[in-house]
Amino acid sequence: MPPAARPAPPDAVVRNRFLGFLIWQSIPSTLIFLLSALSPSKPPFPFAPWFFAVITFLSFHLSQLLFSASLSLISSTHPHPLLSPLKLSLELIRFLFVPGGSDLTGSPGSRPRVRVTVRFLAFLAAAAVSGSVAAVSVCGELGGGVWGIGRVGFRGFVMGLLYGLYYVYKRRWVLEFPIIQRPPFFSFKMGLPTAITRSLKLSGAAYLVSAILVVFLPHQFHNRVTIERLIAEQITFYIGSFLVFLCWELSHHLHQVLNTKRCIFAPPKGSAAAETNPTEHLLAALEESTPNSLPQYLAYLDLCMICENNVDTWRRAAFFEESGETYKRVVSVCLRPLEQLASKLGDGLESPVNGKSQISNQLLSPTDQRLDSKYSEPFDNFQLYAWCAWSAASLTARSNTEDRFGVAQRSGSNAAVISTLISCLLAVETYMGKKTNVPAQFMGPASIKWATSSVGNVGVAKKRVGPIHPKAYALADVLKNSIYHIVSACHDQMVSSAKTGVLEKYWVIEGKPPFGSHELLVQKLRLFLDFRAS
Incomplete structure (x- = not known):
C-alpha cells in the first residue's frame, strides 16, 4: 500500500500518550508548588531567596517527573502475578551467579514474574526518593541547617515508601477503562474531589508514621526549639506532605485518564485510505x-x-x-x-x-x-x-x-x-x-x-x-x-x-x-x- 495508507505502529500511541502525560502533569505540580510557596508557616531561606526558589522549584519538578515515569513503568491493563520475597531472592541469585541455568523455582513462567517484581521494587524506590526530594523542596529545612534537611528528607522518604506500598497493595497500577468515555478534561475534573479526600487521609497516616520513626534517628537530627516553633514545624510538614500526596494523586488520575481514553485506529475521513481499506x-x-x-x-x-x-x-x-x-x-x-x-x-x-x-x-x-x-x-x-x-x-x-x-x-x-x-x-x-x-x-x-x-x-x-x-x-x-x-x-x-x-x-x-x-x-x-x- 502507499506510504500514506500505511498504519502507524500501535506502540507509537503509547509513546505519544506517555510524553503528553509528562507534559500535562507538570501543570498541576507547578500550581501546587506555587501554593506551597505562599504558605505563611514555611520557614524563610537564609540566603538569596530567588536562588533557592529556583533550586527548590527544579528539584520539586524532578521529583514529580521521577514519580510520573515510575507510574508508566508498572502500569498494566491487567494484574500481574508476583513472586514472593523468598522466590525473588532465589531467582536474583540464580540470575547473577548462575547464568544460563534453569529456574530455581521450577516454574517456566517465573522469569517474567521476576522482571515484573523488579519493576515494582524500582517503583517503590522511585516513590521513596521522590517523596524525600519533594518534602525537602516543599517544607524547606524546618530549622537545624543540614540536619534539619536530613530530618525532613527522612520523613519524606518514609512518606514516599508508604505511598508506594499502598499503591501496589491496592492495585491502583491496573488501568481501569471507563464504561462511558468522556472528554479528558471533564474526566480529570471529576476526579479532583476524590484525590483531595484521599490525600488528606494518606498525609495524616504518613505524618504519624514518619513522626514515630524520626524518634529513632541519631540525636544530631533532632532540633531543640521552643514549643511554638515545634508546632509550626509540624504544621508545615503536614501541609507539605498533603501537597505532595495531592500531586501524586493528580498524577495518578491524569495517567489513568490519558491512557484509557479511546484511540481511533482509522485513516482520516475523506482520505484515499478511508475510501479503499478503512479497516x-x-x-x-x-x-x-x-x-x-x-x-x-x-x-x-x-x-x-x-x-x-x-x-x-x-x-x-x-x-x-x-x-x-x-x-x-x-x-x-x-x-x-x-x-x-x-x-x-x-x-x-x-x-x-x-x-x-x-x-x-x-x-x-x-x-x-x-x-x-x-x-x-x-x-x-x-x-x-x-x-x-x-x-x-x-x-x-x-x-x-x-x-x-x-x-x-x-x-x-x-x-x-x-x-x-x-x-x-x-x-x-x-x-x-x-x-x-x-x-x-x-x-x-x-x-x-x-x-x-x-x-x-x-x-x-x-x-x-x-x-x-x-x-x-x-x-x-x-x-x-x-x-x-x-x-x-x-x-x-x-x-x-x-x-x-x-x-x-x-x-x-x-x-x-x-x-x-x-x-x-x-x-x-x-x-x-x-x-x-x-
Whole structure:
C-alpha cells in the first residue's frame, strides 16, 4: 500500500500518550508548588531567596517527573502475578551467579514474574526518593541547617515508601477503562474531589508514621526549639506532605485518564485510505499488538465502540464488504480470547491438580485456596473478554439489518459466534459450580462421557467463596446478555430454523467446541430461544 495508507505502529500511541502525560502533569505540580510557596508557616531561606526558589522549584519538578515515569513503568491493563520475597531472592541469585541455568523455582513462567517484581521494587524506590526530594523542596529545612534537611528528607522518604506500598497493595497500577468515555478534561475534573479526600487521609497516616520513626534517628537530627516553633514545624510538614500526596494523586488520575481514553485506529475521513481499506489500521493493531498490551486493549475498545454505537457507521459498514474476508478477520479477533478462556478453564477443570484426582479435589476445604492461583489468571482479562463478547454480539445482531451481501451467514461467522459464546458461558458456569445436564432426547454417544463426568462438581464450595467468584459471575452475566442480544435480534430466523430442524446447522458449529459438546450447545441455545437461560 502507499506510504500514506500505511498504519502507524500501535506502540507509537503509547509513546505519544506517555510524553503528553509528562507534559500535562507538570501543570498541576507547578500550581501546587506555587501554593506551597505562599504558605505563611514555611520557614524563610537564609540566603538569596530567588536562588533557592529556583533550586527548590527544579528539584520539586524532578521529583514529580521521577514519580510520573515510575507510574508508566508498572502500569498494566491487567494484574500481574508476583513472586514472593523468598522466590525473588532465589531467582536474583540464580540470575547473577548462575547464568544460563534453569529456574530455581521450577516454574517456566517465573522469569517474567521476576522482571515484573523488579519493576515494582524500582517503583517503590522511585516513590521513596521522590517523596524525600519533594518534602525537602516543599517544607524547606524546618530549622537545624543540614540536619534539619536530613530530618525532613527522612520523613519524606518514609512518606514516599508508604505511598508506594499502598499503591501496589491496592492495585491502583491496573488501568481501569471507563464504561462511558468522556472528554479528558471533564474526566480529570471529576476526579479532583476524590484525590483531595484521599490525600488528606494518606498525609495524616504518613505524618504519624514518619513522626514515630524520626524518634529513632541519631540525636544530631533532632532540633531543640521552643514549643511554638515545634508546632509550626509540624504544621508545615503536614501541609507539605498533603501537597505532595495531592500531586501524586493528580498524577495518578491524569495517567489513568490519558491512557484509557479511546484511540481511533482509522485513516482520516475523506482520505484515499478511508475510501479503499478503512479497516486495515484497526486490524493491524488487533492482530500485531503484543497480547494484553495497552495498544491491544485500545484497539479492542475502539472495535467495541464501532460495533455498539452509531458514531462511526462508515467504519462498521466497511466490515460487511462483499468478499467477506474483513468480516471473518474481525470476528476471529473477537472470538480468539474467548476461545482461549474456554480452553484454559476446560483444561484446568478436567485435568488433575498437583497430582490429585478430581474426586480428591472435591474433598478440599472451602478455605483451601491451592487452586485459586491456577484459576484466577484467566479472569484477569475480564475487561478484554467483555469487549470481545459485546463486539461479537453487536456485530452479529447488526448484520441482520446492515449486511447487504450476507457475508455473516455465508462465512459461517454466526455459528462461530453463538458456539463460542455458549461454550465460554458453559465453561464459566462449570467453574462457578453450576451443573449442566443434557436431557435424554439430546444425549448421544459423543456426549455421554461429558454429561456424566464430575467436571461440574470440581471445587464447587471452594469456588463460591473464593476471591475470583465475583469476576466469574460478572463474566457469565456479560456472556448471557451478549447471547440474548443476538437471540433478540435474530429470534424469528432462529425459531424458523428450529421448526424446520436446521437450527444447529446454521447457528452451531459442526466440530468440537472449545468446551462442552455439540449436543450441549444446541440444548443451551434452545433455552436461550425460549428465554429460559439463567
